[in-house]
Amino acid sequence: MNRLADKICIITGGAGSIGFATARLFVDEGARVVIVDRDEAALATAAAALDGDRVLAVAADVTRAADTEHYVAATLARFGGLDVLFSNAGNDGPILPVTDYPEAMFDSIMAVHVRGSYLACKYAVPHMANGGSIIITSSVVGVMGVPANCAYVAAKHAQIGLARGIAKEVAGRGIRVNTINPGPVDNDFMRAAEIQMTAATGSDAAAKFNQMIPLGRHVDPVEVARGALFLASPDSSFTTGSTLMIDGGMSA
Numbered sequence: 192m193n194r195l196a197d198k199i200c201i202i203t204g205g206a207g208s209i210g211f212a213t214a215r216l217f218v219d220e221g222a223r224v225v226i227v228d229r230d231e232a233a234l235a236t237a238a239a240a241l242d243g244d245r246v247l248a249v250a251a252d253v254t255r256a257a258d259t260e261h262y263v264a265a266t267l268a269r270f271g272g273l274d275v276l277f278s279n280a281g282n283d284g285p286i287l288p289v290t291d292y293p294e295a296m297f298d299s300i301m302a303v304h305v306r307g308s309y310l311a312c313k314y315a316v317p318h319m320a321n322g323g324s325i326i327i328t329s330s331v332v333g334v335m336g337v338p339a340n341c342a343y344v345a346a347k348h349a350q351i352g353l354a355r356g357i358a359k360e361v362a363g364r365g366i367r368v369n370t371i372n373p374g375p376v377d378n379d380f381m382r383a384a385e386i387q388m389t390a391a392t393g394s395d396a397a398a399k400f401n402q403m404i405p406l407g408r409h410v411d412p413v414e415v416a417r418g419a420l421f422l423a424s425p426d427s428s429f430t431t432g433s434t435l436m437i438d439g440g441m442s443a
């Protein structure tokens with residue numbers, strides 16, 4: 192298939208599980224892809240696994256304005272334009288009640304998810320082609336609460352607000368802005384959280400989550416990438432300001 196033929200796409204968190212699965216799918220669909228990540232070793236491994244001619248890897252911290260300007264400029268220099276921005280980088284914090292939740296960790300979670308997505312839009316939008324697509328990875332906890340994860344839940348809700356507001360700013364140029372909202376993913380990011388939850392509650396967190404998901408399992412990163420492809424491609428040409436739940440019915 193060639194649903195992203197010659198589209199130029201930035202993927203932040205591109206060395207991670209969802210970001211890499213999406214980069215691979217986008218390249219397979221004809222895109223040229225810039226993967227952005229602060230983990231330089233993982234970034235090199237990810238780039239080596241993708242078609243070199245169609246991929247650029249840029250090391251950057253998405254919380255920094257200068258780094259954001261840099262990855263946008265590097266995209267324009269290498270590929271000459273920008274059609275799709277996938278703001279997907281994310282970090283996770285401790286599983287703790289709000290009374291024990293460390294202030295520095297709260298600020299870090301908000302910085303990566305909310306400030307990172309804001310900076311990405313701020314510096315990418317002026318260079319995006321009319322008709323482009325912005326996708327922000329929120330979460331099932333962008334539309335519902337869970338205990339002991341206040342910063343992450345707040346950040347994932349805030350990303351939906353960011354997307355909705357910016358969607359109305361850029362609609363005149365035909366640029367669409369949406370979030371994808373995965374449920375628990377079958378990857379290390381979720382496993383790390385589940386190990387902490389299991390220690391805190393003495394119960395098997397992964398199994399407990401599966402019981403809360405009507406489809407009965409964690410989502411595969413490739414299934415999340417397919418959602419990002421839908422929102423990046425003209426298949427979603429009249430969809431903006433929306434949230435695409437990829438959560439097996441968990442939030443229903």
Ligand SMILES: NC(=O)c1ccc[n+]([C@@H]2O[C@H](COP(=O)([O-])OP(=O)(O)OC[C@H]3O[C@@H](n4cnc5c(N)ncnc54)[C@H](O)[C@@H]3O)[C@@H](O)[C@H]2O)c1
Nearest residue numbers: 204206207208209229230252253280281330375376380381
């Ligand atoms: N794993 C899940 O269960 C799950 C569920 C819903 C939403 N999400 C969201 O999906 C997105 C991708 O997460 P993932 O599951 O692929 O985890 P992951 O840890 O595999 O990928 C996240 C990537 O973001 C990068 N990153 C973190 N902070 C950064 C920064 N400041 N600058 C640049 N890069 C940075 C990491 O190095 C990593 O490569 C995140 O926004 C996460 O919150 C994950």
